[in-house]
Amino acid sequence: MADGAAHKVVIIGGGFGGMLAAKALNKTPTEVTLIDRRNFHLFQPLLYQVATGALSPANIAAPLRSILKKQRNTRVLQGEVVGFDMAGKSVLLRDGARVPFDSLIVATGATHHYFGHDEWANHAPGLKTIEDATDIRRRVLSAFERAERATDPAERARLVTFVVVGGGPTGVEMAGAIIELAKYTLRADFRVINPATARVILIEGQTRVLGAFHEKLSRKAKDALEGMGVEVKLDCHVTAIEPDHILAKPDGGKAPAFRIDTETVVWAAGVKASPLGKLLADAIGGVEVGRGGHVPVNPDCTVANRPDVFVIGDLASCPGKDGKPLPGLAPVAMQQGEYVAGVIVRRLKGESPKGPFRYIDKGTMATIGRAKAVAESFGFKFSGYPAWLAWLFIHILYLARFENRVLVLFQWFFNYVTRNRAARLITNERPPETRSEIAPVR
Amino acid sequence: MADGAAHKVVIIGGGFGGMLAAKALNKTPTEVTLIDRRNFHLFQPLLYQVATGALSPANIAAPLRSILKKQRNTRVLQGEVVGFDMAGKSVLLRDGARVPFDSLIVATGATHHYFGHDEWANHAPGLKTIEDATDIRRRVLSAFERAERATDPAERARLVTFVVVGGGPTGVEMAGAIIELAKYTLRADFRVINPATARVILIEGQTRVLGAFHEKLSRKAKDALEGMGVEVKLDCHVTAIEPDHILAKPDGGKAPAFRIDTETVVWAAGVKASPLGKLLADAIGGVEVGRGGHVPVNPDCTVANRPDVFVIGDLASCPGKDGKPLPGLAPVAMQQGEYVAGVIVRRLKGESPKGPFRYIDKGTMATIGRAKAVAESFGFKFSGYPAWLAWLFIHILYLARFENRVLVLFQWFFNYVTRNRAARLITNERPPETRSEIAPVR
Numbered sequence: 001m002a003d004g005a006a007h008k009v010v011i012i013g014g015g016f017g018g019m020l021a022a023k024a025l026n027k028t029p030t031e032v033t034l035i036d037r038r039n040f041h042l043f044q045p046l047l048y049q050v051a052t053g054a055l056s057p058a059n060i061a062a063p064l065r066s067i068l069k070k071q072r073n074t075r076v077l078q079g080e081v082v083g084f085d086m087a088g089k090s091v092l093l094r095d096g097a098r099v100p101f102d103s104l105i106v107a108t109g110a111t112h113h114y115f116g117h118d119e120w121a122n123h124a125p126g127l128k129t130i131e132d133a134t135d136i137r138r139r140v141l142s143a144f145e146r147a148e149r150a151t152d153p154a155e156r157a158r159l160v161t162f163v164v165v166g167g168g169p170t171g172v173e174m175a176g177a178i179i180e181l182a183k184y185t186l187r188a189d190f191r192v193i194n195p196a197t198a199r200v201i202l203i204e205g206q207t208r209v210l211g212a213f214h215e216k217l218s219r220k221a222k223d224a225l226e227g228m229g230v231e232v233k234l235d236c237h238v239t240a241i242e243p244d245h246i247l248a249k250p251d252g253g254k255a256p257a258f259r260i261d262t263e264t265v266v267w268a269a270g271v272k273a274s275p276l277g278k279l280l281a282d283a284i285g286g287v288e289v290g291r292g293g294h295v296p297v298n299p300d301c302t303v304a305n306r307p308d309v310f311v312i313g314d315l316a317s318c319p320g321k322d323g324k325p326l327p328g329l330a331p332v333a334m335q336q337g338e339y340v341a342g343v344i345v346r347r348l349k350g351e352s353p354k355g356p357f358r359y360i361d362k363g364t365m366a367t368i369g370r371a372k373a374v375a376e377s378f379g380f381k382f383s384g385y386p387a388w389l390a391w392l393f394i395h396i397l398y399l400a401r402f403e404n405r406v407l408v409l410f411q412w413f414f415n416y417v418t419r420n421r422a423a424r425l426i427t428n429e430r431p432p433e434t435r436s437e438i439a440p441v442r
Numbered sequence: 443m444a445d446g447a448a449h450k451v452v453i454i455g456g457g458f459g460g461m462l463a464a465k466a467l468n469k470t471p472t473e474v475t476l477i478d479r480r481n482f483h484l485f486q487p488l489l490y491q492v493a494t495g496a497l498s499p500a501n502i503a504a505p506l507r508s509i510l511k512k513q514r515n516t517r518v519l520q521g522e523v524v525g526f527d528m529a530g531k532s533v534l535l536r537d538g539a540r541v542p543f544d545s546l547i548v549a550t551g552a553t554h555h556y557f558g559h560d561e562w563a564n565h566a567p568g569l570k571t572i573e574d575a576t577d578i579r580r581r582v583l584s585a586f587e588r589a590e591r592a593t594d595p596a597e598r599a600r601l602v603t604f605v606v607v608g609g610g611p612t613g614v615e616m617a618g619a620i621i622e623l624a625k626y627t628l629r630a631d632f633r634v635i636n637p638a639t640a641r642v643i644l645i646e647g648q649t650r651v652l653g654a655f656h657e658k659l660s661r662k663a664k665d666a667l668e669g670m671g672v673e674v675k676l677d678c679h680v681t682a683i684e685p686d687h688i689l690a691k692p693d694g695g696k697a698p699a700f701r702i703d704t705e706t707v708v709w710a711a712g713v714k715a716s717p718l719g720k721l722l723a724d725a726i727g728g729v730e731v732g733r734g735g736h737v738p739v740n741p742d743c744t745v746a747n748r749p750d751v752f753v754i755g756d757l758a759s760c761p762g763k764d765g766k767p768l769p770g771l772a773p774v775a776m777q778q779g780e781y782v783a784g785v786i787v788r789r790l791k792g793e794s795p796k797g798p799f800r801y802i803d804k805g806t807m808a809t810i811g812r813a814k815a816v817a818e819s820f821g822f823k824f825s826g827y828p829a830w831l832a833w834l835f836i837h838i839l840y841l842a843r844f845e846n847r848v849l850v851l852f853q854w855f856f857n858y859v860t861r862n863r864a865a866r867l868i869t870n871e872r873p874p875e876t877r878s879e880i881a882p883v884r
Contacts, residue, residue: 039587039868056498058865065631066866075633078587078868097591130869145481145520149539189507191517423500424508426481426520427572428870 006031006073007348010091010101012081012276014041014064016330017107017313020337022074023067028345032074033099035091039063039078042130045330048170050133051266052177053141053185053424057130081108081276084283089308103308103344106280106295107337110314110328113270113292120241124265127170136266138426140178143264144186145426147193154261160198161262163246165238166269167204168211169366172221174266175202175230176368183229185424201231201260203238203248205269210366210374212327217374220383224368241265271328273315284309290317294325299356301340310343312336318357326359335359448473448515449790452533452543454523454718456483456506458772459549459755462779464516465509470787474516475541477533481505481520484572487772490612492575493708494619495583495627495866499572523550523718526725531750545750545786548722548737549779552756552770555712555734562683566707569612578708580868582620585706586628587868589635596703602640603704605688607680608711609646610653611808614663616708617644617672618810625671627866643673643702645680645690647711652808652816654769659816662825666810683707713770715757726751732759736767741798743782752785754778760799768801777801 007030011018014036025032040061049055064076077099083092090100112126125135140162147159160182164175182198189195202209202225208218209225209232222232233250239257240247246265247257273293280303281287281295287304289295294317297303301310301318312318313333320326339357346354365375365387373387449472453460456478467474482503491497506518519541525534532542554568567577582604589601602624606617624640631637644651644667650660651667651674664674675692681699682689688707689699715735722745723729723737729746731737736759739745743752743760754760755775762768781799788796807817807829815829 039583039866056500056865057867057869058498061867063631063866065628069630076631077591078584079591093591095591097593130867134869141481142520149519149521149535149537151539186507188511189505189518423498424481424505425499425503425572427499427576 007344008033008100008102009105009344010035010099010103011105011107012036012091013107013109013313013315014038014076015044015107015109015313015333017109017333017337018105019064019067020334021105021107021312021341022071022337024338024341025345026071026074028073028341029348030073030103030344032071033077033101034064034068034074035077035079035081035093035099036064037078037080039065041067044128045169047127047130047133048173048177050130050423051127051136051140051174052181053137054177056423057134061130082279084280086283086285086306086309101308103310105310105312105337105340106276106315107311107313107333108274108276108315109333110271110273110292112267113272114267115270117241120267123241123243124165124267126267127174128271134427136174137424138428139264140181141424141426142429144182144190144193144195144198148190149192156193158244158261159263160193160195161260161264162198162200163260163262163265164200164202165246165265165267167202167206167209167232167234168268171202171204171266171268172209172225172366172368174268175200175225176228179225179228179230199231200229201233201262203233203236205235205237205252207235209234213366213374214381217381217383221366221368221374224374224383228368238269271314277311277315280309280311290325300343300354301336301357310340312340320359331362332359449786450475450542450544451547451786452477452541452545453547453549454478454533455549455551455755455757456480456518457486457549457551457755457775459551459775459779460547461506461509462776463547463549463754463783464513464779466780466783467786468513468516470515470783471790472515472545472786474513475519475543476506476510476516477519477521477523477535477541478506479520479522481507483509486570487611489569489572489575490615490619492572492865493569493578493582493616494623495579496619498865499576503572524721526722528725528727528748528751543750545752547752547754547779547782548718548757549753549755549775550716550718550757551775552713552715552734554709555714556709557712559683562709565683565685566607566709568709569616570713576869578616579866580871581706582623583866583868584871586624586632586635586637586640590632591634598635600686600703600705602635602637603702603706604640604642605702605704605707606642606644607688607707607709609644609648609651609674609676610710611806613644613646613708613710614651614667614808614810616710617642617667618670621667621670621672641673642671643675643704645675645678647677647679647694649677651676655806655808655816656823659823659825663808663810663816666816666825670810680711713756719753719757722751722753732767742785742796743778743799752782754782762801771806773804774801 009030009032011021011034014034019041022032022034040063043060046060068074080094081091082094090098114120125132143159147156150156162178164171179200182195186195210218210221225232235252236248236250237253238248245259245261247259249257277293277295278289281289295311297311297316297318301312303309303311314328317325326332343354367373374383375387451472451474453463453476456476461483464476482505485502488502510516522536523533524536532540556562567574585601589598592598604620606613621642624637628637652660652663667674677694678690678692679695680690687701687703689701691699719735719737720731723731737753739753739758739760743754745751745753756770759767768774785796809815816825817829
């Protein structure tokens with residue numbers, strides 16, 4: 001660090017971890033640079049609401065510059081990191097620019113993991129980005145449109161069959177939202193088809209949905225889904241995904257495969273770390289990423305023998321109280337972001353170092369359609385309407401900008417009362433001349 | 443018409459003309475089929491607000507099925523019309539389906555006209571669809587992001603120079619919105635550049651902006667734009683559009699060309715009719731489309747010797763009181779839609795036919811940024827704050843769904859108070875490996 005120059009903190013990634021770290025460094029003796037490939041902070045847990053047309057992208061995203069504009073010590077760069085110069089302590093961007101750092105926080109998160117079947121990505125989009133969400137929205141709504149025009153009954157049935165792969169919170173929420181869309185929102189919209197007869201099938205590889213929750217809540221979630229008409233297939237492994245069907249093997253993959261004819265599959269079954277993890281590990285040397293590409297970190301979120309390099313959020317493999325890696329959840333990333341900012345500031349002040357990172361589990365929740373949810377918090381499990389209210393309240397609290405909060409609340413209120421989904425637009429269709437198998441819209 | 447079967451009305455296009463015709467046929471002895479390539483009705487006059495990040499697409503669009511779901515005699519098909527069978531009285535869709543009609547209303551509107559320079563479309567998008575608007579939004583916001591990272595002063599100046607071609611309401615509104623974005627909304631967001639120094643240049647081929655308005659209002663609009671910092675170049679013809687500059691000739695094209703270095707050009711200078719106009723004219727036979735592709739219609743909006751075929755809205759060339767074709771404005775299309783529905787219903791009831799279509803000009807308006815607008819209505823011209831309030835009120839009234847109205851009002855209220863533009867997301871960027879000159883985002 002040059003004499004007299006402020007301590008440069010470079011944060012890569014403006015998601016939950018990076019954004020909270022940046023905010024925690026406000027009014028500290030640092031110069032913060034936040035780099036992200038996108039210009040906005042995305043509230044990922046609500047992507048499934050964009051995917052089913054309940055919210056617009058702008059309801060769940062806020063421009064990074066807006067959020068940070070009042071932080072005089074912070075600047076935002078939209079750019080893509082392509083390399084690290086560990087000796088020279090700088091980060092390399094795609095256009096050749098070098099951004100020097102004194103401390104580096106890497107928080108680039110996770111992406112979809114297709115367990116070696118990357119070709120499935122064409123037919124089964126995941127739900128990690130805004131474009132994922134509007135793509136799924138287009139596929140789901142177009143399926144109903146095409147079913148209305150179909151003349152072949154087998155084709156029509158196939159079009160109104162929807163498969164969600166993965167029974168974690170994302171999959172559970174998507175399945176519940178699609179069946180609600182079919183059975184309620186679109187109920188009176190069509191003349192040939194009856195959308196309420198749509199099939200929604202949720203496929204999970206473990207023996208229960210919401211495996212990270214308490215058993216009792218897993219059961220309540222399954223009951224709620226089935227009560228709404230979702231077919232829940234547990235202990236089932238998907239073995240093939242084609243444009244017009246999937247194959248899956250029950251009994252943990254030991255029984256013979258069965259086939260589901262469908263043209264709309266949503267992938268919520270696996271994540272792997274951003275490729276920047278491996279890039280960073282190689283640049284540091286002597287660090288091996290884990291199986292999902294996660295970067296192993298020390299108890300204070302630093303990497304190997306580099307006290308100036310931190311990795312947080314979904315990119316990190318950080319041991320929890322029980323020794324197992326902490327889950328890839330938003331509150332983990334948020335707490336790590338604030339923790340790491342505190343570590344840096346204490347060093348600058350010459351104070352004794354902070355203790356190791358301790359995740360405080362304030363609870364997890366998932367929602368299954370209108371006014372149903374499951375939640376556990378500080379050992380209390382609750383479900384049904386109170387859980388749904390808590391879910392609503394906490395999501396709104398988080399949304400970083402006042403306007404987002406009020407608008408989303410407003411839109412939700414309408415959705416709840418009217419069972420409407422007002423952002424039901426089919427956009428970005430390929431024009432007929434350039435159609436590909438990725439966007440089979442007629 | 444088969445005995446006992448209801449009168450089949452097929453409407454192609456769910457915009458202002460088609461939608462109002464469909465609504466006017468509610469509870470009439472008809473079977474209505476509305477066909478559109480998209481699944482939503484779009485309020486085009488507010489596209490410029492999506493293009494500058496003030497509103498989300500869903501604020502200005504509503505699903506066609508939602509709007510019409512309570513009309514028991516009406517069904518919606520999402521599909522593309524590719525031909526007409528005039529003898530067999532049916533409409534042909536891309537997937538081979540035939541939709542029979544007794545009366546046909548064609549209302550497919552207009553698209554961009556580049557005056558023989560279709561290659562300009564790559565560098566100068568128009569503003570007619572949702573995708574146009576989010577594309578322009580991406581280009582405008584990305585220009586500021588790239589300027590923040592630019593090292594060459596000439597490149598930086600080029601990046602913060604914006605050109606709008608066309609001084610009609612769309613161009614005027616876009617120019618005002620971009621300068622407002624630059625000078626106010628983004629003011630504190632950047633650390634290297636000062637967005638308030640951005641240049642916005644409006645180029646118009648005639649001697650005044652808003653040529654369809656009264657001269658006094660043209661002058662007020664020009665003054666308002668220049669007061670906000672827009673450079674207005676009248677009597678100027680664009681002769682070249684390249685990725686990094688444009689050329690234009692002043693004095694009506696007689697003086698030598700001058701050059702503006704820019705990477706962001708918005709095209710608001712010309713429209714031509716949808717290609718379905720020519721398809722229809724050829725199918726009927728003996729009908730020639732006009733220079734812009736418009737279909738000439740009789741005083742009752744029928745075409746040639748086909749009393750069962752109506753063309754309305756921007757697709758039609760319909761003579762007004764003074765014998766000149768009516769302008770391509772929303773209220774014209776709306777009134778024609780209702781008129782044509784009335785013609786059909788009176789025929790079915792055996793009543794004497796309606797008189798010719800008479801457009802009632804209730805006034806036109808354009809807004810130039812925060813609380814400034816110009817309007818004329820029933821001979822009264824007004825501008826400034828009262829005009830802006832009227833503009834706000836009328837747009838909100840129109841928005842077809844209650845929720846849209848309230849949400850848009852809410853979002854506008856926030857924008858007005860905070861000078862914020864909350865939907866400022868850069869979406870659908872091409873990933874680095876597949877970048878093309880159409881999307882030069884770094």
